[in-house]
Amino acid sequence: xxxxxxxxxxxxxxxxxxxxxxxxxxxxxxxxxxxxxxxxxxxxxxxxxxxxxxxxxxxxxxxxxxxxxxxxxxxxxxxxxxxxxxxxxxxxxxxxxxxxxxxxxxxxxxxxxxxxxxxxxxxxxxxxxxxxxxxxxxxxxxxxxxxxxxxxxxxx
Amino acid sequence: xxxxxxxxxxxxxxxxxxxxxxxxxxxxxxxxxxxxxxxxxxxxxxxxxxxxxxxxxxxxxxxxxxxx
Numbered sequence: 001x002x003x004x005x006x007x008x009x010x011x012x013x014x015x016x017x018x019x020x021x022x023x024x025x026x027x028x029x030x031x032x033x034x035x036x037x038x039x040x041x042x043x044x045x046x047x048x049x050x051x052x053x054x055x056x057x058x059x060x061x062x063x064x065x066x067x068x069x070x071x072x073x074x075x076x077x078x079x080x081x082x083x084x085x086x087x088x089x090x091x092x093x094x095x096x097x098x099x100x101x102x103x104x105x106x107x108x109x110x111x112x113x114x115x116x117x118x119x120x121x122x123x124x125x126x127x128x129x130x131x132x133x134x135x136x137x138x139x140x141x142x143x144x145x146x147x148x149x150x151x152x153x154x155x156x
Numbered sequence: 157x158x159x160x161x162x163x164x165x166x167x168x169x170x171x172x173x174x175x176x177x178x179x180x181x182x183x184x185x186x187x188x189x190x191x192x193x194x195x196x197x198x199x200x201x202x203x204x205x206x207x208x209x210x211x212x213x214x215x216x217x218x219x220x221x222x223x224x
Contacts, residue, residue: 026188028189028190028191028194031185031188031189031194031198032194032197032198034181034185035182035185035198035201038178038181039201041174042174042175042178045170045171045174046171048167049167049171052161052163052164052166052167053163053164053167054161054163054164055159055160055161055164057215058160058164058168058215061211061212061215062167064211065171065208065211065212068204068208069204069208072200072201072204075197075200075201076197076201079193079194079197082193083191083193083194
C-alpha cells in the first residue's frame with residue numbers, strides 16, 4: 001500500500017515537472033528506470049498474490065501474469081543495457097573463489113554448519129557494500145535490487 | 157458461498173489498481189520519450205498491463221455471481 005502511494009506521488013511530481021517548465025524534464029533513461037522499478041514492484045505483487053491464492057483458476061492467472069511481468073522487466077532491462085544505461089557490477093574473482101572454497105570445505109566436512117570463526121572470517125573479508133547472495137543490499141527495498149545493479153540514477 | 161477468499165479479494169483490488177495506474181503512466185511515458193526503441197518497449201508493456209487488468213476484472217466480476 002505504501003508502494004502504491006509512492007507511485008502515485010511520482011505521477012503527480014512528473015505532471016508538475018512537465019507543465020511547469022513546458023519542457024519534458026524526464027530523459028528516456030529516467031523513464032526506463034522508473035519502468036524497471038514499476039516492473040519489479042509488479043513482479044513482487046504477483047509473487048505475493050500467487051502465494052495468497054486458494055482459488056485454482058485465479059492462482060493460474062496470477063502465475064501467468066507474474067511470468068509476463070518478469071518478461072516485461074527483462075524487456076525494459078534489455079533496452080537499457082543496449083543503450084548503455086545499465087551498468088553491471090561483476091563479483092570480484094577473489095570473492096568468488098572464497099565462497100567456492102567455503103562451501104567446498106563445508107561439503108567435505110559432511111555438510112555440517114561452519115564453525116563461528118570461519119564464518120566470521122568470511123564476513124570480515126567481504127567489502128562493506130557487498131551484495132548478499134540474492135544480489136540485494138540488506139535492509140532496503142529500492143529499484144536497485146537487480147543483481148549487480150549500480151546506482152547511476154538516484155537515491156529514492 | 158462466494159468463491160473468493162478475503163485475501164484473494166484484497167490481492168485483486170490492489171493488483172487491478174496497480175495495473176490501472178501503470179496503464180496511465182506507461183501511456184504518458186510513451187508520449188514523452190524520444191527514442192523509437194524506448195517508445196516501442198513501453199507501448200508493448202503498456203498493452204500487457206491492459207490485458208492483465210482485463211483478466212483480473214473478469215475474476216472480480218465473476219466472483220459475485222452465484223453468491224446470492
